[in-house]
Amino acid sequence: MGNSLGILAAKEPDFQIHGLIKFQLFGQELWLTTTHVSILIICILLLIFALVVRAKLSDAEGKPGVLQNIAEFAVESLDNMVHGSMGKNGLGFRNYIGVLFLFLIVSNLSGLLGLRPPTADYGVTLPLGLITFTLIQFNNIKYNKAGAFTELFKPLPFLFPINLIGEIAVPFSLSLRLFGNVLSGTVIMGLLYGLLYKVAWAWPGILHIYFDLFSGCIQAYVFCMLTMVFINAKMPES
């Protein structure tokens, strides 16, 4: 690639996952990758934020500080989001949705910190989709009992395969949506910095606003929203 494009492409575009440490487990070759490092950094950041807020809360007497206001605003708006789309059913899901939203939004925005976003790795988004799938089916069986299975044969019995595929496709479409959106932004920014690195000063910031800020926030919101909609569809009306 460097030969054909001349001066502009002197640096290889870098948007791939890199393996850092190789190790063997049960005869299987496994890698610790940049994704693990990014997730670790994000978890540490969130933990530090939580601990600092907790420390500020416990010695708050009288007037609440700035940090407490920010944290209260965040918790309140997350609770409102869950309440708005799930109603009374949402009481038990506030923790899960809140954690999911915080993790996703910090992951998607971590491209701004120079990390490779962990959500641009299918190995991260598929487990998130599978957790949601487990919650959907658990609630389906918990509230609908045998109806969870007879529902698959409605409205006509021979539609069973299509209904089954419709249920199984949920985690894949959820995880591919998040993965594809974040990865496309990462690839485009990687190509830009790789191919145009001599002229890439300051103006790529405009593209970062769209690909990282806008797209990342929208996708975190959409993932949480769809999780709530799918779970709520299996629960009785509140």
Add this chain to the structure above:
Amino acid sequence: MNISNEGLILACSAIGAGLAMIAGIGPGVGQGIAAGHGASAVGRNPGARSDVTSTMLLGQAVAETTGLYSLVIALILLFANPLLGKL
């Protein structure tokens, strides 16, 4: 001109990846229609602005899925080509 087997597969995969991205037309049209109807809904009932916006974004995200499937196929063809292993 001699073309090696790998070269042929890589060239055809690049063309296939480009063709796969034609699917991007569909979500573009669909999202545009959704945004247009969202705008007219806000124009008719400005009080429901936040509800209309969140519903529109949700619908657009679902409509985007087909385009993303084609993106994933294009990326697989370019970076994790399964056909090269069949040589």
